[in-house]
Amino acid sequence: MRQDIASSASPGKSAAVAFTVASQLVGAVFLYLILKADGGLQIVGLLALLGLGFFILEKQPWIAEQAMASFARVPLVSMITAGIIVVGFPFIVGSNTYILHLLIVAQLYAVLALALNFQLGSANIPNFATGASYGIGAYVSALLAINFGLSFWLTLPVAALAATLFGFIIGIPSMRTRDTYLALVTIAFGVVVQQLLNNFEWTGGPNGLVGIPAPSLFGHSFADPLVVFGWRLPSQANFYYLSAALVVVAIITAHRLHSSRIGLAWNALRADEIAAKAQGINVAWYKVLAFAVDAFLAAFAGTIYAFYVSYISPDNFTFLVSVTIMTMVIVGGMDNIFGVIVGAFLLTILPEKLRAFSDYRLLFFGVVIIGFLMIRPQGLFPQRMRRYGGE
Amino acid sequence: MAELLVQQLVNWITLGCIYALLAIGFSLIFGVLNVIHFSHGDVAMTAPFIALALVQGSMAVVGVTGPAWLLLAVVVAVLAVGVIGIALDKIVIRRFRDAPAMMALVATVALGIVIRELIRHLYPQGSNPHAFPRLVSGMAFEVAGVSVSWFALLVVAITAILVTLLFVFLRMTALGLRIRAASEDRVVARMMGIRDSRVFRATFFIASAIGAIAGLLFASYAGVTRFDFGVMAGLLGFSAAVIGGLGSMPGAILGGLIIAGIEVLAQTFVPDGASYRLVFVFLLVIAVLIFRPAGLLGRTVMEKV
The missing domain is CATH 1.10.3470 (ABC transporter involved in vitamin B12 uptake, BtuC)
Structure with a gap:
């Protein structure tokens, strides 16, 4: 495990590119599914999926580390991917x-x-x-x-x-x-x-x-x-x-x-x-x-x-x-x-x-907020330490 | 003119007492837990609904109704709200007592939404305003051509009794001493063998029950209650507690009287003042806090490094 963390601090360039593109695409697809979802069961299912994702992040913090390291490694790639996704989204959504x-x-x-x-x-x-x-x-x-x-x-x-x-x-x-x-x-x-x-x-x-x-x-x-x-x-x-x-x-x-x-x-x-x-x-x-x-x-x-x-x-x-x-x-x-x-x-x-x-829906909303604050009080993505160059 | 003045004086004292009772709850809870219980107003405004439900329930079951039943319903509602307060503390608020202040604030605002929505869904036709009876009716006596109602006297009497009882309780009983100790320094109080879960339970029961009385009086004063009255009641009660100085009982009473005073003044003397009354109230709040940043009677805590 320790070794994993050490090696994940500086992922290889190709791995980083693959990871950034893949993770952003997964994010975009998830957003699309949530937006398209309709009817109680689908929403609950997607929310459960989201909850599971954050649960895994909580238990396996190296995933987030890895993601951050990858994004930092190839900033240009991640920005271009994000740009393409944002520009392309309305075309996929179409006339909705x-x-x-x-x-x-x-x-x-x-x-x-x-x-x-x-x-x-x-x-x-x-x-x-x-x-x-x-x-x-x-x-x-x-x-x-x-x-x-x-x-x-x-x-x-x-x-x-x-x-x-x-x-x-x-x-x-x-x-x-x-x-x-x-x-x-x-x-x-x-x-x-x-x-x-x-x-x-x-x-x-x-x-x-x-x-x-x-x-x-x-x-x-x-x-x-x-x-x-x-x-x-x-x-x-x-x-x-x-x-x-x-x-x-x-x-x-x-x-x-x-x-x-x-x-x-x-x-x-x-x-x-x-x-x-x-x-x-x-x-x-x-x-x-x-x-x-x-x-x-x-x-x-x-x-x-x-x-x-x-x-x-x-x-x-x-x-x-x-x-x-x-x-x-x-x-x-x-x-x-x-x-x-x-x-x-x-x-x-x-x-x-x-x-x-x-x-x-408002009742549910209130319960969800309280739940979020109780389960993950530091927020979904906690603040990170400042980095002053170097390691 | 004199009639108008006396009339407004009566309104001011009635409203001021109600706000003061609400503010005491905020102040008490803040003093002990260091948490702003923003849904306190909503908790308080559940009381009229519980009382109404009980009155209607007793009418349906026993088939009788009258002032005695109303009184019984009111007492049960006050106790029930006290228990609700304890439950909310156990389930939600306690978890935020060591969290950053803003987190507790946001969590209790969300809690307020939940309470309001629950009232709206659980009470039959909860979205509509419901008429609430005057707890006592009739005029007591006349001053300068203005008749003062029994209700106004009742409000003043209840407030005076509650404040006295609270004072005696905090000063003269062992539990009161524990509450004061915990509000001074929770860690040291713990070291002295004070079990803080008991202190929290007592504090929440007292604060919520006093809030419930304020809520009942407010609904009775307005003659009507609605599921979302808690927002404004909470905001005004909180403002009263803060400008008086959080954690200070006399401050809470003073704050309540000031907030009610500016509200009544705006309604009486400013043209179209009724619609601008909140503007005046909150401008006053800003002004007070600029000149007295810890409230009027609040202690200015020197920060030690």
């Missing part, structure tokens, strides 16, 4: 707009979860206001588009700017309050924003905003079907690729930040705030920065969501939405980019699929 819709929402939630991960995962700062930042992004861009006819591409940065400002404002109390008290401050901000959206005249009140125009790029309206080399994809495919691009941006941002001094400072904050302060880290600034980055990314997701569904209401941005995003980060694995994305996909697709249990 429901599956595309689920994927779009899952990708947007993946971005939100990655945004929150900067705080909850990297720096261990609770934030129950990500839903509010998401809402601010959606409302700002929708209002600009409806009232001033601004194009989607122009509203995107404006919405992000507005939300970042909001992030800074929530960040300010974080300099003084901590833990549970800070959690309440963010809950309070979230409720205030949601209630204001619900009550203001100019945000449409509880009815929300209707008729947000579809964006267009190089003369191609996103409301039209996407035609590629004679393949005709439904109009949702436009937004699928748009949100996929946003996920890529979020991953790159997360990765770059994680390996920068900022990410290091956040990790230091998580480990010990006083020690970090003693090391000369400007604790207050990095805390506020975490809030701002979270809000910035969340606003992007909000803008795409608003233009995608073309109808938003305060109900889309409640306290429970923020809790769901937090759950995604915790269930997926804090400070683990891959884990957070898996968590977001799982928790977006699962409730939809649980519709097979019709009325009992």
